[in-house]
Amino acid sequence: MTSKHVLLVVGANPPSQTSGQRTLARIEQVRIILGFEEACLVNLFALPSYRSGGMSELGGEPLGWLAARREIETELRTADAVLLAYGAQLPTGPARGHFRDQVNWLNDRIEALGLPSWWVGGAPRHPSRWQRYTWREFPDLDFGEALRLALGQRGLAS
Template sequence: MGAGRHRSSGLSGFWMPRTDQTAQAFAARDSWSMGPGRAASDVSSHNAADMSSVRRLLAVLANPPLATSGQRTLNRVSLAARLIGCDDVVVGNLFPIASKDVTALGTLGADSDQWLAARDGLLRLLLGADDVLLGWGRAEPAGAARIHHRSQIQWLMTELESRSLQVWTVGGEPRHPSRWQRHTCRAYPGRPFGSALAAALLAGLPAR
């Protein structure tokens, strides 16, 4: 699911790491690296943004994990930030309470209260962001939680459309970081993960 630790506030899953060391480790492992100041391949002219000031990426995930530390997710989001050209990362969640998987989210998210409570935290994160990466996953919770989940995404899309922020997805959909390598292996067979992820990071809002 999302990343971070179990908290009940809308800021659960909040990180602000420096991205350079994490990305360099991935690049070294994959025998691939970017030139200075490069971003996610050449998918957008936004990649040439001035790097003289701190540029912050907000990654929006589903909800914090319960069974893991979320470090693998953080590593991949930090790599994506470096490829895009960002210096710092913050992670927000559509739903603030941790769960083991999307099935459990269907139970935890049956009421609208926590979904609505998460919006204040997400709005604060949007105010401090320059780029937004959508990564809550393609799976949906069941039951009433599905309605609230879709409503939360609709609300976020409306907020994004009203702001001058660059939005990113992997492969044109809000894939969760845990699924990125599966996608890049299929879409870019034979390419190292870092290189394939750079090509897969696409600028623009996904189709509704």
């Protein structure tokens, strides 16, 4: 039996005006639910913004996307599984194409490395949206139990 050591969480981009503590606390909940010893957070886009929507303004050029790939690639090589948590909303403008390219690249790397991947509610929802989703889907359950039920393994065809 192999033990589960590292869950790699792929977020959107670093925060510019918050500590990200709420996101990290939610990631810790998932780490415990899935039984991993540790979790590591990387981002699809390297440049920080106040909200993930900031990728629309900052992500029109490839620089922030390509810079993120170096860290993602490094962390994928030591991960035992991946949690997709970069958000379900696409950026607008030229950033949308870079975002799609980045997600396709990430999916190819996950598949090539044979890593199982997870998400919440059948989508790469950002941790800030998990409670809203679980409250709608499981209104009679506390957040922890609802999150456990909302976590699902992602098939690569998705």
